[in-house]
Amino acid sequence: MKYIKLIITFLACVFVLVVKAQESTSQNKFFEDGKSWLWAYYGYNNDGELEEHRYTETVIGDTVVEGRMAKKIMLGDSEGVPSNPLSYSIGYEEDGVIYNYGSHPENYDSICFYPLLDFNYNVGDSIFFNLIRTDEKY
Numbered sequence: 001m002k003y004i005k006l007i008i009t010f011l012a013c014v015f016v017l018v019v020k021a022q023e024s025t026s027q028n029k030f031f032e033d034g035k036s037w038l039w040a041y042y043g044y045n046n047d048g049e050l051e052e053h054r055y056t057e058t059v060i061g062d063t064v065v066e067g068r069m070a071k072k073i074m075l076g077d078s079e080g081v082p083s084n085p086l087s088y089s090i091g092y093e094e095d096g097v098i099y100n101y102g103s104h105p106e107n108y109d110s111i112c113f114y115p116l117l118d119f120n121y122n123v124g125d126s127i128f129f130n131l132i133r134t135d136e137k138y
Contacts, residue, residue, distance in 0.1 A: 057076075074086065
């Protein structure tokens with residue numbers, strides 16, 4: 001009986017170690033080298049006509065910005081051909097939130113990391129925030 005308890009305890013420990021080993025240890029689940037996205041958006045041209053714009057972003061490596069380990073993202077055309085001259089953006093992921101480096105959307109004078117995408121939302125969560133400001137008088 002003593003050996004059966006010892007064997008069961010040993011098997012339980014091995015099982016726990018195997019399960020732990022299968023967890024993803026990558027901090028950057030979104031930003032992996034070589035991963036690429038095709039973006040499309042509509043905007044107005046100089047003639048005031050609405051037109052579609054497409055471009056790609058490809059993660060090409062690591063960089064350090066403001067003391068943070070971030071990812072360097074190369075911009076290209078809709079076929080993935082790098083822009084000429086080369087153009088890059090910087091991003092990093094922390095706790096399921098994707099941050100971009102550049103002019104803050106609400107304060108253009110501020111260059112910083114600002115949240116771009118948040119993967120922590122659950123079904124039923126509201127994505128509409130800051131639509132009604134309580135500090136403004138109507």
